[in-house]
Amino acid sequence: MKQVKAVIRPEKLNDVRAALERAGVCKGIMITDIIGSGNQKGIQQVWRGEKYVLDLIPKVMLDLVVRDQDVPVVKKAILESAPIGEYGDGKIFVYPVEEVIRIRTGEEGEKAL
Numbered sequence: 082m083k084q085v086k087a088v089i090r091p092e093k094l095n096d097v098r099a100a101l102e103r104a105g106v107c108k109g110i111m112i113t114d115i116i117g118s119g120n121q122k123g124i125q126q127v128w129r130g131e132k133y134v135l136d137l138i139p140k141v142m143l144d145l146v147v148r149d150q151d152v153p154v155v156k157k158a159i160l161e162s163a164p165i166g167e168y169g170d171g172k173i174f175v176y177p178v179e180e181v182i183r184i185r186t187g188e189e190g191e192k193a194l
């Protein structure tokens with residue numbers, strides 16, 4: 082099993098969720114509002130002629146745990162729905178997951194997804 086964490090633009094959340102639903106690989110999802118910075122360390126803005134850097138930009142983080150074989154489908158769904166084609170489109174991280182337990186039934190592993 083793998084955990085896919087995707088940081089995306091907040092305004093793309095509905096599109097990305099719809100793409101994941103269509104792909105049929107979304108067993109469950111966690112969504113967190115975050116602030117962060119990537120390669121550009123923020124964006125420069127001008128306010129009343131003064132330049133300043135907005136260094137932490139609001140993003141949304143999606144967190145899904147899926148079967149190993151579903152990872153390519155999840156990646157594809159996100160890559161097709163999340164970008165606007167500019168800096169700050171986000172990033173996908175994939176981690177191994179050791180165990181999943183459904184508390185109600187005690188089921189473990191993929192059965193518990």
Ligand SMILES: Nc1ncnc2c1ncn2[C@@H]1O[C@H](COP(=O)(O)OP(=O)(O)OP(=O)(O)O)[C@@H](O)[C@H]1O
Pocket residue numbers: 088115116117118119120121138140167168169170171172
């Ligand atoms: N290496 C990283 N580690 C942890 N979080 C990251 C990392 N890179 C990006 N993020 C998170 O993803 C968000 C979006 O990153 P962003 O899309 O700007 O990545 P980037 O590497 O700068 O790519 P781009 O050049 O396309 O902007 C950041 O605000 C941050 O929350």
Ligand SMILES: [Mg+2]
Pocket residue numbers: 118119120121122168169170
């Ligand atoms: Mg960036």
